[in-house]
Amino acid sequence: MTDSRVISDNSTEEKEADKAQAQKADIKEAATETEPQMLREVGRQYSRNVLTTILARVVNMARGVVLVPYLLYHLGLEAYGIWTTIFILVSYVGVTTLGISNVYIKYVAEFHARREYDRANSLLSTGLAITIPLCGAIFLFFLLAWNWYSPWLHLPAAHAADGKEAVLIVLGVFLSAISLSGFGDILAATQQIASTQVFLILGILAEFAAILILVGSGRGIRGLAEAYLIRTLFNDGLAIWWAWRKLDWLHLSPRLVRRESIRYVLHFGGLVQFQSMLSIFLDSVERVTALGMIGTAAAGLLDVAKKWPSSLSTVPMAFFAALLPAASHVDAASSDADRMRNLRTLYLDSSRYANLCTSAFVAVLALWAVPLLHVWLGSQLPMRQTLIPLFVVFSLAAQFHMLTGPGTSTFRGMGRVYEEFTYSIPNLILLAVTLPMARWIEGRWSPLGIGVAVSAATAGSACVLMGRVHVVLRVPLKSFLRKVIVPGFTPYLVAGVLAWPLACLTQGTNRWQGMGILTVAGLLYLAGVLTVLHRWVLTEAEKTKELQWCRQSLGRLRGREALA
Numbered sequence: 001m002t003d004s005r006v007i008s009d010n011s012t013e014e015k016e017a018d019k020a021q022a023q024k025a026d027i028k029e030a031a032t033e034t035e036p037q038m039l040r041e042v043g044r045q046y047s048r049n050v051l052t053t054i055l056a057r058v059v060n061m062a063r064g065v066v067l068v069p070y071l072l073y074h075l076g077l078e079a080y081g082i083w084t085t086i087f088i089l090v091s092y093v094g095v096t097t098l099g100i101s102n103v104y105i106k107y108v109a110e111f112h113a114r115r116e117y118d119r120a121n122s123l124l125s126t127g128l129a130i131t132i133p134l135c136g137a138i139f140l141f142f143l144l145a146w147n148w149y150s151p152w153l154h155l156p157a158a159h160a161a162d163g164k165e166a167v168l169i170v171l172g173v174f175l176s177a178i179s180l181s182g183f184g185d186i187l188a189a190t191q192q193i194a195s196t197q198v199f200l201i202l203g204i205l206a207e208f209a210a211i212l213i214l215v216g217s218g219r220g221i222r223g224l225a226e227a228y229l230i231r232t233l234f235n236d237g238l239a240i241w242w243a244w245r246k247l248d249w250l251h252l253s254p255r256l257v258r259r260e261s262i263r264y265v266l267h268f269g270g271l272v273q274f275q276s277m278l279s280i281f282l283d284s285v286e287r288v289t290a291l292g293m294i295g296t297a298a299a300g301l302l303d304v305a306k307k308w309p310s311s312l313s314t315v316p317m318a319f320f321a322a323l324l325p326a327a328s329h330v331d332a333a334s335s336d337a338d339r340m341r342n343l344r345t346l347y348l349d350s351s352r353y354a355n356l357c358t359s360a361f362v363a364v365l366a367l368w369a370v371p372l373l374h375v376w377l378g379s380q381l382p383m384r385q386t387l388i389p390l391f392v393v394f395s396l397a398a399q400f401h402m403l404t405g406p407g408t409s410t411f412r413g414m415g416r417v418y419e420e421f422t423y424s425i426p427n428l429i430l431l432a433v434t435l436p437m438a439r440w441i442e443g444r445w446s447p448l449g450i451g452v453a454v455s456a457a458t459a460g461s462a463c464v465l466m467g468r469v470h471v472v473l474r475v476p477l478k479s480f481l482r483k484v485i486v487p488g489f490t491p492y493l494v495a496g497v498l499a500w501p502l503a504c505l506t507q508g509t510n511r512w513q514g515m516g517i518l519t520v521a522g523l524l525y526l527a528g529v530l531t532v533l534h535r536w537v538l539t540e541a542e543k544t545k546e547l548q549w550c551r552q553s554l555g556r557l558r559g560r561e562a563l564a
Contacts, residue, residue: 327413
């Protein structure tokens, strides 16, 4: 009797397995037959997600840029340096769970494309079962071990109490956000990035208002931490609510925790986590070095110099955030014969638009540095002779760094996370050369020497990674130069023409007069860049899309006016 049951059970399992294989074959066949439609739909969703993400990044960039003079006035450079140091610590702590986010986006995108919703629910249930207790344990450890790691933060005695409270608040909020980030990640994976970016904008605006109120009323660093809590409650709370509302297949249960999902988390997530740790280190290495070798004021100065380049770089990063789920979808739904061609097309298009977007910002930062810093910080401009060249160097380094984004996003979409080490490992090797060289040339550690050394290492390692991407995707160098690199010089030419008149006109003006001159110059620059791009750079197909987008935007505006 027992043997017959076993045979019967095995037969049932074989039938279910055959049925599942047949369903997969049908889905794959359907995907192959409708591949052009699939690519067009992915393209439409990608464009919509990119535009919304750019809007969110612009809002966040404006928040950061506007707040720096306000915070320097109310807190001072030393306290501001403490706040940036807190986020260095938090970033390193949070890296222990960062890998899971990319696991959600990549595999849920694939499962959603194949309609394998049970596997998507299993992955999210498994991820929550891992991250929630892990994040809780990490917070408990840092709560109890404060006396052990607090000396590394170099907190001055005047800020010891509020610094401790701010660290623990930010750490707790950050870990909670990471443990619950799966809901926003599955929205991103299902091409609903636009919704998550709306929630992010609401959180940013809430945080901005809270900072003005709390810091303005004397809460200091504590007020910044409390405002960060308010932002997270808005952002994550709305993402969780929207995920349950929009994804009718979403279901969570401890019973859905499976070995398959754990393997995804440990293998793909582990690689991403290690890579993220290296990325965070490389992103903060100049501040970490300055903090250890010089002090918190130097770390704060480097953060101020990097604020504009870092903030503006988040705008082209919108292309990369939308590229990961798009590449995962294309990789899963394309036929074997067309997969590499489709990924190569997606990579080149994303690189072209991201580089144009980056160049439009970096050209202004690099060539208009003096009037920009004068208007931005005015009399609060700290260490002028050091800050201005740092500002230019970090801006140019951002151009190189942004060129790596499409490649790393495509690699992650393909499941080849290990390829990203062709950026981080050369970067570490170059840093081991450039940082001691800068110390030897100047005879001491200085913010400028550290900034130049880090920027040179960034540029060199970016070239190495791009070379690897082109080998894997079989991208001809001539096509990359013609389609991506050469168009990126357009904004530099326009900004260069306006640079000398702008420097002459803003010399000796006050901040408000300089702001007016910069506004006029910015409008002329925008008109010049758009004219040159439309006349000599954009293809006919891109001009057609541009015209269609303008007509659609005008149609929406007219529709709203009619309703009003």
